[in-house]
Amino acid sequence: MRDWILHVDLDQFIAAVELLRHPELRGRPVVVGGSGDPTQPRTVAATATYEAREHGIHSGMPLRTALKRCPDAIFLPSDPPAYEAASTRVMAVLREFPVLVEIWGWDEAFIGATTDDPETLAAAIQQAVRDRTQLTCSVGIGDNKHQAKLASGLAKPAGIHRLTSDNWAETMNHRPTDALWGIGARTAKKLAALGLHTVAQLAAADPAHLARHFGPTNGPWYRYLALGKGEAEVVTTPWIARGHSRETTFQHDLTDRTDIAHHVATLATQVAHDADEAGRQIARVSVKVRFTPFLTRTRQSKLPTPTTDPATVEQTALTILDRFDLTRPVRLLGVAVDYTLPPSDDQPTLEALE
DNA sequence: TCTGGGGTCCTAGGACCC
DNA sequence: TCTGGGGTCCTAGGACCC
Structure with missing residues (x-):
């Protein structure tokens, strides 16, 4: 028996909730966002189904652009209370397991568990969520939150993936630095300007050199991420907004x-x-x-x-x-x-x- | 691709004080 | 006194995430 961190990530959460309410739209390109009027300027997509993504539509894209790319797409208004309610039901299912649950937004949670078979636990969670809410999720298994989070991304859709210190290097070393959770496009570009393109290169970089370019906290933290390290404590107390x-x-x-x-x-x-x-x-x-x-x-x-x-x-x-x-x-x-x-x-x- | 809304955390520089 | 150094608070902006 040992401790594991699991990351549960609902697949296409907003779109999935909408498809439960509109089953006739299953298999069609659906875009959710704003008031659902794709002719409105300055309104962007909250999410798009896989069918819509095939037309090059993605979340954050202006609805007007989405409409141009796929005139046949169905546009639905965003309905936060409905997502909130669905989220609450999912989190209640997670809490029925003998684990620690840390809610991370509408469609994600970290789980702290002690077991010698995390894959079986992950499958049981997926099954329970599916049975009780008709929603599917991907589950990442790791030694810490960072690994578990990246693992759930690798598990999509509806899969289970284990990413621990044992397979970190072989899985991550060749990937670009923005594959890490906490390094975005801007930082990746700055790192690339220093000759650091891959996770392996960042992991081998000099922390003092990174500190000079990115500050005393962020610089060394980026290298830490590249080594596959991260927070491993699951906090069950409700988040206090800043x-x-x-x-x-x-x-x-x-x-x-x-x-x-x-x-x-x-x-x-x-x-x-x-x-x-x-x-x-x-x-x-x-x-x-x-x-x-x-x-x-x-x-x-x-x-x-x-x-x-x-x-x-x-x-x-x-x-x-x-x-x-x-x-x-x-x-x-x-x-x-x-x-x-x-x-x-x-x-x-x-x-x-x- | 003419770029939402709601969050969190970090950094740098200036003011002020001793 | 053409001048040191540290500590803290405040503000503006940047980066990231969902």
Whole structure:
């Protein structure tokens, strides 16, 4: 018996939930996103079925482009509450196993398990999820979260794959650095400029050299990832959000100052209400403005005292807005807040100590 | 391909203080 | 006093992920 980390990843989660509601669409190219109107500008696909992908459609693609690529595609509106509900049912199934479960978004979870047959456990999880929710998932098995996460990607669709320190090098060494979880296109390009193209090359790089180019934390961390290392602790306590935000991309640019201020005030009020509902205090307010064509700027300020008062948050956001040069047309406005850390039960407050 | 929305974490530079 | 060095806080931006 030994410890394993499993990563459960639902296959095509959003599309799969939609196909359960619309079984007649099975086998057809389906694209989900926005309000489901593919003629709307500035709206992108949340997901696309395998049939739609065959036409070159992928998530993040503007719906108008998707429509051009596949005029016969079915476009459905995004329905977050339905995905939330489906996710809750899946996570409940996972929790019935004698394992630790760490939920990682709508369609993923890490599992900590002690067994000498992780493949049998993985198959039992897949079977239970399928029986109870009609959804399929891929399961990755690893020594840590990083390995398990990459393994579930290799297992898709609906498969099981084991990626541990034993087969890490043979599986990963020849792959590009952005195959690693946490290295994206930007970092991969910078690494390539240093002559580091593959996972093997990154694993053999000098940590001090990486630190000079990517900072004291990130540089050595990239090499660590290339060696197949990673976090192995499964945290079952609910995640405590660090902050919250709301933003809106407008179909038509905003140019009128009063109009812009009105939208910022509305977003600020919403965010303050969200915080209040979540029982959290706001410590800092940020305003985000995206100008056309696509230039994004943020300004922020720390509140003198934490609050959830909508009027204070609104006034702060409007004062921050005054610091922007609003001579260019605006395509997006956003308001974000940082929360204070919630009072912790196991950490006595200063007052309690006195 | 004219590029959503909601998150997290890290870095760098300036202000300020001793 | 044409000048050191460290520590902390704050802000803006970047990168990544789903």
